[in-house]
Amino acid sequence: MVHAKSDTSVAADQILIGSNVKFERIRRITGYLVGTLDRFNDGKAAEERDRVKHCSMNTWK
């Protein structure tokens, strides 16, 4: 969680939370989990992009 200082003198809709905070995207590549796609080398990043799904959890019976 990102904490906001609760400064009631400023209207809540004027405080912006999370500027420059990126989504975390955990992926498994070459056996290890990696917390951010930014650190993949080019080959790994391309491999991750190309992946297709082998089944869907929504339609599996």
Place this chain on the structure above:
Amino acid sequence: MIQFIKKRDSRVVPFDIAKIDDAIFLAAQAQGGSDRAMSKQLADKVYKILESEGQDIPEVEHVQDVVEKVLIKAGHARTAKAYILYRNERTRVREMKTQLMNTLKKLSFADAKDFDLKRENANIDGDTPMGTMLRYGSEAAKAFYKSYLLSAEFSRAHEEGDIHIHDLDFLSLTTTCCQIDIKRLFNGGFNTGHGFLREPNSIQCASALACIAIQSNQNDQHGGQSIPNFEYGLAPGVARSFIKNIDLALDMRDAPEDFRAEVKQALYSFAFPTGEYASFRSILNEKGQAFTREQLTARLSAREAAHVMEKALARTDKDTFQAMEGLIHNLNTMHSRAGAQVPFSSINYGTDTTPEGRMVIRNTLLAEDAGLGNGETPIFPIHIFKVRDGYSANPGDPNYDLFKLACRVSAKRLFPNFSFMDAPFNKPYLRGSDPDHEVAYMGCRTRVMANRNDPERETTFGRGNLSFTSINLPRLGLKHRGDVEGFFQELDEKIDLVFRQLLERFTIQSAKECRNYPFLMGQGIWMDSAGLAPTDPVGEVLRHGTLTTGFIGLAECLKALIGVHHGESEEAQELGLRIVRTLRERADAKGEETNLNFTLIATPAEGLAGRFVKYDRKLFGNIAGITDRDYYTNSFHIPVYFPISAFNKIRLEAPYHALTNGGHISYVEVDGDPLNNLQAFEDIVRAMKDMGIGYGSINHPVDRDPVCGYTGIIGDTCPRCGRHDGEGIPLSVLKRLKGYVHDSRTSDERSESRDRIANIKL
């Protein structure tokens, strides 16, 4: 008269004819010559020509050209050839130095996001000081070995992309990985080199020591560190915590000192008959609990005794959760390798059916489920759940409930992975309930089990991989398009090359001494190393490790050979199996010949994912389905872009698991949130088991928005708070979100919420 010469770096230095004489003499000597007068005479001839050309300060390159001409003209063809070869070799070394300096420059000044080499290892932040220092060391070491240590033949094959020598930067330094038997290590205490650590007397202490063992060993090796018997190794710690908690509960009731001492002594002797950590037997099972009750009722009423035991048990369970929570936090934060990286840690568990072992497994899973401080998914350790018939695999098995929990946690966190003890190639090693004979995996996939060096000790404990080198299969396919037999011929040659290279490296590794590995060898972690004196060479005990050949891009290789890969046609599958079987049979034969553990691994393709294909695209052009992507497919996998059902993928990949005795893993990618369909998740794991997979896991996207706390799948915008990546959103919007809280909960409240998710009885 020539007085000066201009070097390549433009420096002008005094001219010395003796240097030309020496160079010619050395070249002649390499061909068996020994005529010093002749070399002097030839050097004079060179001088005369240079003088006649009228340059005051000739350049080195030009002087060498003249030497070549003189040698050839005077009929010394062989000497000329040796001279040219030597010159080329020097040029190569020089270029390598220039290249190295350029690399170091980029490492210093380029951003990781713009420079691929800085992202070679995804778990090192190449932009930090220690991360950069590690990369400097790594690049400099590689350049040094390629120029001076590695035979030119292997160096060239690596540079040109025929093979990939993994962890080349550690060539002269150490071996890959090890499975640490923590139960043995803890017994009697151990030393990290800076002080002695006593036997752990509680589960918290045991888990902290497990982290220290992993961290210490990681400084002695370049690969991963794994614990093969995680719950067995920590179970004695749980028993010791229980005894402590009984004592604590008695203290709370103001029990007399002598009674407390008596009880403690009796329980300790029961659980640890010899007093040592490894002599542990369960005290939380029925027999142990009856014994405990008996001791307590000597002075307490039955009701009071029950209350004490209940309190102690609950406290022990809580302690165990906190210990496992601590372990996961530690392994994601404490650094090793010059401080640049957390250790590559793995833990294997799942088959210990004692209440202590089960308490460890359950709480490890719950701690993984809870995640890190803000609920982040832990990257380490890699959890590997052992699925075994009669223990954890099926309804009615004592640890089946823990297997179900493992599925649930994996559906949320991607770990645990699952290893299958009953796979046809893992099962033969099993001997009763002894965990020494269960196959444990290194998290990335490495598997070590058979042992030619000592067939009596076929175990994972205290052993690991020494080094591995991979063959670029697509290149061979591209060189022999449509010519399967030609392919196999050259494959044989490449296998020979890899074997020779592995043995050359093994010779270097063998000469190292015990003192070079203060923890791995000094503390007797590696099999038989306990008997070594500090200056003993490690060669003899390293023979317990594996020398491993790997391969990459079977799919692209098949495409090149017959136009289809093994996901597309049964014929390709047959050919794929023939290729991998050939690799395995050659490794077996080499093992037979050398009495060393030559094995075959399905290469994890660390830094390799894009290296080979770049070279091959230059050589063969952009070929659809082969060189048109930025990576080659991992080992024997069906290409990630190819649409195929989960079951078919498992069915097609399973036979390769049987062949790759040095390690393997298969993945299934699932769409949607598997937490919503745990039965499906378990079905896939069971399909892996039934079809003969050795080690596998299920991939699903795990995204998290740190701002609103949403965990799940995030596309361009967060489904919960609606913000884009990196965008700020008004606090008022956040406050309106259902369930959004300023995280003011205490850790106790958090552990309560974890208790709700899994109601598993001890």
